[in-house]
Amino acid sequence: MSEEKKLQLEKLKQHFGRRVHEQARSIVNSWGALQEVHWNEHWYQEFLQSAGKLNKLASRYQFDQLAESSEELVTMLGESDRNRAPTSAVLERLNQCISDIADTCSRSNDDLPLQQISSGRKPVYLCFKNTDMADTISEQLHHFGIPSSHYPTADALQQSILYRLPAAIVVDTEFDGNGIDLISRLQQNMRATIPAIFYSEETPTIEQRLSVVRANGIAFFDHNLDFGRLVEHLMGIYAMRNEQPYRVLVVDDSKSQAFYAEKVLNHAGLFTRTVLEPLKVLEVIDSFQPDAILMDMYMPGCTGPELARVIRQQPRYDAIPILYLSAESDVEKQLDAVSQGGDDFLTKPVPKEVLISTVMNRCRRYRGLHEQVIRDGLTGLVDHNHSLEALNRAIESSEAEGRLVSFAMLDIDRFKSVNDTYGHGMGDRIIHALALFLSQRFRVTDTIGRYGGEEFAIVLPDTDEATACRLLDEVREGFAQVEHRRGDLAIQVTFSCGVAQAKPDDDASSLAQRADEALYLAKKQGRNAVCGSDQSDHS
Numbered sequence: 230m231s232e233e234k235k236l237q238l239e240k241l242k243q244h245f246g247r248r249v250h251e252q253a254r255s256i257v258n259s260w261g262a263l264q265e266v267h268w269n270e271h272w273y274q275e276f277l278q279s280a281g282k283l284n285k286l287a288s289r290y291q292f293d294q295l296a297e298s299s300e301e302l303v304t305m306l307g308e309s310d311r312n313r314a315p316t317s318a319v320l321e322r323l324n325q326c327i328s329d330i331a332d333t334c335s336r337s338n339d340d341l342p343l344q345q346i347s348s349g350r351k352p353v354y355l356c357f358k359n360t361d362m363a364d365t366i367s368e369q370l371h372h373f374g375i376p377s378s379h380y381p382t383a384d385a386l387q388q389s390i391l392y393r394l395p396a397a398i399v400v401d402t403e404f405d406g407n408g409i410d411l412i413s414r415l416q417q418n419m420r421a422t423i424p425a426i427f428y429s430e431e432t433p434t435i436e437q438r439l440s441v442v443r444a445n446g447i448a449f450f451d452h453n454l455d456f457g458r459l460v461e462h463l464m465g466i467y468a469m470r471n472e473q474p475y476r477v478l479v480v481d482d483s484k485s486q487a488f489y490a491e492k493v494l495n496h497a498g499l500f501t502r503t504v505l506e507p508l509k510v511l512e513v514i515d516s517f518q519p520d521a522i523l524m525d526m527y528m529p530g531c532t533g534p535e536l537a538r539v540i541r542q543q544p545r546y547d548a549i550p551i552l553y554l555s556a557e558s559d560v561e562k563q564l565d566a567v568s569q570g571g572d573d574f575l576t577k578p579v580p581k582e583v584l585i586s587t588v589m590n591r592c593r594r595y596r597g598l599h600e601q602v603i604r605d606g607l608t609g610l611v612d613h614n615h616s617l618e619a620l621n622r623a624i625e626s627s628e629a630e631g632r633l634v635s636f637a638m639l640d641i642d643r644f645k646s647v648n649d650t651y652g653h654g655m656g657d658r659i660i661h662a663l664a665l666f667l668s669q670r671f672r673v674t675d676t677i678g679r680y681g682g683e684e685f686a687i688v689l690p691d692t693d694e695a696t697a698c699r700l701l702d703e704v705r706e707g708f709a710q711v712e713h714r715r716g717d718l719a720i721q722v723t724f725s726c727g728v729a730q731a732k733p734d735d736d737a738s739s740l741a742q743r744a745d746e747a748l749y750l751a752k753k754q755g756r757n758a759v760c761g762s763d764q765s766d767h768s
């Protein structure tokens with residue numbers, strides 16, 4: 230191919246990359262929705278069509294990996310029954326394709342400057358009487374890669390909605406006399422509601438809050454607008470939901486009963502495993518890592534409650550929900566079973582929908598609690614220990630699969646003086662803003678953690694040191710432009726960063742140490758800089 234042709238194709242690829250990315254995002258999200266809609270013919274048809282469309286787009290514009298994963302997805306779906314969910318093993322293979330798609334398409338942003346990512350996103354419409362306020366919000370959103378347009382009148386807003394639907398609307402309650410009424414009326418004429426975020430100069434009344442709920446408002450801010458939280462809400466709208474499906478372990482000595490429970494749960498996209506010999510349960514819990522256990526009451530060798538107590542003897546399994554599924558109708562025996570390490574009792578025959586929703590609610594709470602334990606309250610990022618755990622896992626799989634992994638450590642510059650001058654509240658807002666800034670720039674498969682107070686860590690699988698340094702330098706430059714506001718006060722802060730790529734025989738602590746040395750060098754060189762560990766090797 231001639232150089233000119235190559236250049237042309239590259240330009241086309243960039244242009245249509247957005248469509249490919251949008252299509253991939255819709256597939257990943259639609260897979261996540263399976264837990265709510267359950268496997269059915271309509272969902273299957275749409276999903277298959279979407280996968281086919283992604284495959285066509287990705288092949289045409291030569292996104293080879295995406296084309297490969299989507300082709301596999303189309304083939305596997307083609308072999309599946311449109312009316313009946315496949316087995317857990319097939320669901321897991323389908324899920325692997327979805328994860329590959331999520332990973333590849335978020336990695337395709339690596340070479341794009343932030344502004345190009347932002348131009349591929351639907352805009353947010355800002356409806357404010359006060360133009361200065363709209364300009365300030367617009368400028369800040371821009372730094373986070375969120376495009377926006379300001380509409381000073383209801384007419385201009387309505388015209389624009391007819392032309393292009395926004396990702397969300399941020400509206401002042403005073404806009405056009407009554408912003409809440411206006412949005413309420415608008416929503417009634419829409420096929421799907423538009424996420425709306427309200428702002429009020431005054432502290433909102435309970436009546437206003439209620440009207441906002443009825444107008445499908447997703448958030449309500451007052452004059453003390455916390456910018457980080459606004460960005461967080463908006464980024465949730467653009468986000469790709471790539472959560473792993475829940476995993477349920479079925480313990481039942483009857484093959485047919487276990488098979489039935491598995492089939493029902495597979496309909497909601499849940500992964501399942503069956504243990505027919507109760508005394509093998511501990512081994513399977515270890516390897517399968519379930520989010521819930523569905524257990525029979527009477528089995529050979531031991532009863533369900535006895536087995537529940539055996540499981541509870543191990544502190545690490547203490548919180549896994551255990552649900553009994555049995556024909557036992559004696560309420561006293563049921564209560565007794567629940568009091569012995571169980572969480573719930575479902576009496577057979579149980580309607581499918583009840584089984585699915587009871588199990589899913591338990592799984593959701595269990596995951597939520599687990600997240601609370603490993604995530605930091607201020608930023609929602611994983612904590613120090615779990616950052617290192619993620620690094621260990623990434624090193625192990627990079628060694629096994631012969632791939633690269635880099636680790637970055639960031640530290641906000643002169644943060645003590647920010648706290649001393651502007652107060653801890655402002656310091657916290659800055660930490661939150663940096664967490665958001667990092668979350669929207671890196672891939673869904675990168676792990677971003679809050680390593681310490683004003684220190685962050687990022688695990689970047691499949692990334693060499695030079696690429697990681699380039700990405701972080703771009704983030705550094707962008708973040709330095711963000712204005713952190715409180716009332717009339719607006720300040721800017723910077724961070725320094727050290728990056729290291731794993732070498733053979735590295736473990737998490739040796740790699741983290743080299744990243745830390747590179748960070749020290751960045752601080753020594755005057756701060757607001759990114760240094761790679763090969764630079765610190767030479768110094």
Ligand SMILES: Nc1nc2c(ncn2[C@@H]2O[C@H](COP(=O)(O)OP(=O)(O)OP(=O)(O)O)[C@@H](O)[C@H]2O)c(=O)[nH]1
Pocket residue numbers: 640641642643644645646648652653654655656657660681682683752756
């Ligand atoms: N507001 C706020 N401050 C924190 C938090 N965690 C740590 N800090 C503060 O961060 C500051 C870190 O200060 P130092 O380690 O001395 O470093 P620095 O002032 O950032 O200077 P350099 O790193 O050398 O650029 C300390 O004052 C901590 O109290 C937090 O969660 N919130």
